Amino acid sequence: MDRTERLARARELVDALERGDDGAAEGLLHSLHDARSTRLLKSVGELTREVHAAFGGVVSDARLYELSRHAMPDARERLAYVVEKSEEAAHRTLGAVETLAPIAEKLLRGAPDDPRALAEFAGEARLAGERLKLGLTEILMAQEYQDLTGQVIRRTIDIVSQVEQKLVSLLVAERDEPPADGPCAARAEGPQGPAIRAAADVLSRQHDVDDLLAELGL
Amino acid sequence: MKILIVDDFSTMRRIIKNLLHDLGYDNSHEADDGTTALPLLKNGSFDFLITDWNMPGMQGIDLLRAVRSDPKLKSLPVLLVTAEARRDQIVMAAEAGVNGYIVKPFTAQTLREKIDRIFERIAAQTA
Numbered sequence: 017m018d019r020t021e022r023l024a025r026a027r028e029l030v031d032a033l034e035r036g037d038d039g040a041a042e043g044l045l046h047s048l049h050d051a052r053s054t055r056l057l058k059s060v061g062e063l064t065r066e067v068h069a070a071f072g073g074v075v076s077d078a079r080l081y082e083l084s085r086h087a088m089p090d091a092r093e094r095l096a097y098v099v100e101k102s103e104e105a106a107h108r109t110l111g112a113v114e115t116l117a118p119i120a121e122k123l124l125r126g127a128p129d130d131p132r133a134l135a136e137f138a139g140e141a142r143l144a145g146e147r148l149k150l151g152l153t154e155i156l157m158a159q160e161y162q163d164l165t166g167q168v169i170r171r172t173i174d175i176v177s178q179v180e181q182k183l184v185s186l187l188v189a190e191r192d193e194p195p196a197d198g199p200c201a202a203r204a205e206g207p208q209g210p211a212i213r214a215a216a217d218v219l220s221r222q223h224d225v226d227d228l229l230a231e232l233g234l
Numbered sequence: 235m236k237i238l239i240v241d242d243f244s245t246m247r248r249i250i251k252n253l254l255h256d257l258g259y260d261n262s263h264e265a266d267d268g269t270t271a272l273p274l275l276k277n278g279s280f281d282f283l284i285t286d287w288n289m290p291g292m293q294g295i296d297l298l299r300a301v302r303s304d305p306k307l308k309s310l311p312v313l314l315v316t317a318e319a320r321r322d323q324i325v326m327a328a329e330a331g332v333n334g335y336i337v338k339p340f341t342a343q344t345l346r347e348k349i350d351r352i353f354e355r356i357a358a359q360t361a
Binding site for chain 1: 243246248249252255256265287288293307316318319320321322323324325328332334335336339344352
């Protein structure tokens with residue numbers, strides 16, 4: 017619906033209202049609203065196609081595809097993958113730590129004085145060294161998840177930014193005025209999770225938390 | 235000393251359990267949120283509670299309040315170990331009667347210091 021057409025409908029609407037023809041006025045209001053909705057739906061359709069294409073782009077990334085084996089069709093699934101991979105790596109690392117700790121404790125008890133026991137201890141110490149080395153390698157290798165999850169998160173952030181930009185342009189088109197500067201204020205209530213960037217009211221260092229608690233008498 | 239560790243991430247529970255072992259505390263138990271933790275606390279004669287804040291189901295702050303309002307549990311020492319680090323949240327926890335507050339990520343040394351401090355204070359109060 018172009019400008020002239022909208023203006024014409026608006027005039028008809030005023031006429032209908034002045035005549036007291038509520039039925040006609042209602043119909044005209046609906047047709048104006050429908051025209052607006054159609055424009056919005058068209059924009060949403062375009063956005064959906066672009067988001068879909070963006071997701072497709074990530075899935076076709078050869079390395080990620082090979083590593084994850086399964087195409088991950090949306091951001092939620094990708095983030096679930098991040099949770100899974102990082103949990104797996106943490107357990108792998110903790111498993112190695114739990115295996116290594118008793119070996120270290122044994123070594124810490126030190127060498128016995130008795131010569132025969134000492135020879136035995138030396139053999140055990142060598143074995144312990146080998147097992148420690150293996151365990152450390154295991155811990156080292158477990159960190160590989162970061163490479164995978166880091167990439168997935170980065171791509172997800174890109175996709176979210178693209179969606180955000182499209183939504184903003186959609187809003188601008190609808191409002192016919194530029195959006196206000198600055199991030200959306202609305203701070204959610206309840207737990208926020210880790211602070212991913214510094215903010216005035218966030219005390220991310222234990223030292224600052226301790227100072228505040230001391231002020232509060234704790 | 236019997237300790238309950240409450241966190242929805244099993245990895246974090248494992249890390250805390252291992253750190254407690256290093257500190258000489260071997261009698262630690264686990265729960266994944268406040269809803270599962272509270273019955274354990276009510277029936278389990280625990281000496282110490284270490285809890286996360288942000289969990290599905292009952293959150294750490296609500297678990298703390300539930301503990302403080304229960305006649306049997308009200309004097310149980312509670313340590314919050316959480317990524318929640320906003321000033322108003324720390325104040326809220328202090329007002330709810332928390333004994334210690336650790337922000338994630340944290341170190342083994344911080345955990346040791348906070349636990350020691352909590353028990354020093356309790357000993358001083360009861361002496």
